[in-house]
Amino acid sequence: MSSINTNASAMNALSTLRMINSSLTDTQGRVSSGLKVQSAKDNAAYFSISETMRSDSGMYRAIDESLTLTKNSVSTGRLGAETVVGLAQQFVDRLAFAQQEGVDREKVQAELDGLVAQIDTTIKQSSFNGQSMVDSTTAVTVVTGVTRDGGTFATSTMTITPVDLTAIHTALDGIAIANGDDAATMAAALTAAEAQLANAIEGATSLGVAENSIETQQEFLSSLSDRLDSGIGAMVDADMEEEAARLQSLQVQQQLATQSLSIANQAPQNILSLFR
Structure with missing residues (x-):
């Protein structure tokens, strides 16, 4: 079922993008500091x-x-x-x-x-x-x-x-x-x-x-x-070789998640065609 009030696909894509961005931020921090353990957290x-x-x-x-x-x-x-x-x-x-x-x-x-x-x-x-x-x-x-x-x-x-x-x-x-x-x-x-x-x-x-x-x-x-x-x-x-590889992987995932969110946001537009 499609809804113009709730876009489940967009919410899932957004959640995925947030997790990827969070992981990307952590990885960038490890790359810039050279540490995988920077604080007690x-x-x-x-x-x-x-x-x-x-x-x-x-x-x-x-x-x-x-x-x-x-x-x-x-x-x-x-x-x-x-x-x-x-x-x-x-x-x-x-x-x-x-x-x-x-x-x-x-x-x-x-x-x-x-x-x-x-x-x-x-x-x-x-x-x-x-x-x-x-x-x-x-x-x-x-x-x-x-x-x-x-x-x-x-x-x-x-x-x-x-x-x-x-x-x-x-x-x-x-x-x-x-x-x-x-x-x-x-x-x-x-x-x-x-x-x-x-x-x-x-x-x-x-x-x-x-x-x-x-x-x-x-x-x-x-x-x-x-x-x-x-x-x-x-x-x-931090293992810099590992972090460099992870950084590139997350950057690709970020691009894909952004595109996925864009596609999910376009889905409600398809509903308008039903009213034409």
Whole structure:
């Protein structure tokens, strides 16, 4: 039955055109943004997961940058400690030389004083951005990442223990020799100096281990951030080849639906011919 009041064909064609236009708008949005999940209404689960992962990735990159400051402080301290090791070794060598009778120990003492002064200067200069890792033993705690266990969020940390090279400087500065010292006194001075050399070596080693640990963590954070970004992309990025094909298909459907609506709107005109 045909009616001039209700055109069912036109309504169906219009409904089809509206759905096609809606799909075309969504597809154009995905093509222009490159995202298939732009908001929670597109896919609530993927949106929630991707935003959490994006937040974690951002925090990892920020933590990586902050670790660079700590690594530079530790690296500077390690360089200072290694320099002190070299100076302490020279100190021990000069004391070993002075063990023999007939050596002018006053001149050797002057050399030792010069080495102690260099150690003091090295310690004072071994700081980065105002932070020194060679004049204290107070532990430094740095954040190395974040963890999520179910709904629980927490930070992971690393503890770095600085070395007190000032104690080594003080101990070496207290060692004095003079002409006429007996063998026991000279041997005791050499033993004391060698102990401080061992302390300097231990300090340089510990700072080297700490620096390596920070570098390893930074490499891990960098790789982890890349993996998270890749995972986010897999969830929310649009497949551009697929979207391009869908866009062309919808454009054709839109043209056909428009023509179908035009034909349906012309149907009532055919009824007029019955009254002629």
